[in-house]
């Protein structure tokens with residue numbers, strides 16, 4: 001029999017997609033609670049402590065509660081999809097390509113990265129750590145997400161009001177992903193992050209514009225591209241994207257679900273400016289795909305088992 005996996009929040013957007021990726025796999029035995037008991041603290045406590053792995057697909061408060069229901073002696077290993085433990089002590093950040101596969105494989109507590117943070121960290125962390133971009137620069141990050149990134153409530157909002165063409169938010173800055181973006185990239189200053197939602201169900205584009213000629217100690221675009229390509233050479237999930245046709249990058253509303261992430265380095269011909277761009281699925285590498293990748297590693301399996309990795 002496979003390892004038991006309890007999904008707390010199994011009927012939510014992220015939970016359903018994790019269950020889909022685990023369904024039919026003999027290495028795991030899925031445990032969920034029925035409708036009458038799924039929010040019952042006693043039933044959740046029992047399921048959490050009985051499972052080999054618990055995957056929390058809950059709002060932050062409910063995720064904190066789930067952790068408080070765990071008996072440390074139970075040995076249950078946890079993956080939390082919420083923001084609650086991303087920079088918390090004792091938690092491993094579930095981005096194996098960046099923190100190391102062994103760190104995730106051996107962890108008891110793994111915090112799944114935020115969707116926007118996944119794109120930002122994939123682009124910047126290797127470059128800043130290698131000294132190809134400065135750690136003390138005030139970076140900006142512009143991003144758009146499909147509305148499933150906001151879970152059931154935002155899905156309902158966009159489906160009820162098809163007239164919304166663009167929704168800017170976090171207008172007072174300080175979006176909840178900023179602390180993990182700053183910490184994982186070892187940045188001295190918090191990035192200025194401007195997220196927005198577009199009327200597509202899934203998919204996202206995360207961009208870091210770089211005024212290279214104004215930045216002290218910044219490498220040129222070719223060196224940035226070469227370093228990212230080498231850094232992710234061993235990954236089937238994070239890839240360098242192919243050059244867009246006709247000079248445009250499109251996010252299609254009909255995009256199929258994907259657990260891959262494609263990175264691009266676009267640059268001015270004279271190398272004075274560049275745009276680092278990550279294209280991913282908020283429900284794929286941005287949430288459920290990332291959780292399954294970490295779960296695979298924690299269970300000692302091939303990290304890509306059960307993932308949806310389309311050709312470029």
Ligand SMILES: NC(=O)C1=CN([C@@H]2O[C@H](COP(=O)(O)OP(=O)(O)OC[C@H]3O[C@@H](n4cnc5c(N)ncnc54)[C@H](OP(=O)(O)O)[C@@H]3O)[C@@H](O)[C@H]2O)C=CC1
Pocket residue numbers: 008009010011012013014015038039040056057058059060062081082083113114115148149150151152153282283286287
């Ligand atoms: N959607 C995305 O693209 C991403 C989501 N995440 C994170 O993943 C987590 C889940 O998000 P998402 O799936 O989108 O959200 P949803 O709102 O779609 O689902 C959350 C689920 O949790 C259930 N729930 C709430 N409180 C409790 C409780 N006390 N006990 C048991 N179940 C509870 C909800 O129940 P009910 O159905 O009754 O409301 C709902 O089914 C969040 O922390 C989110 O920020 C992270 C990255 C990307």
Ligand SMILES: CC(=O)N[C@@H](CCC(=O)OP(=O)(O)O)C(=O)O
Pocket residue numbers: 081082083113114115116145146147148149150151154176177195197286
């Ligand atoms: C479009 C949208 O609303 N996106 C969510 C982030 C989704 C995500 O990554 O969730 P957690 O960090 O909560 O786990 C937001 O900006 O709050």
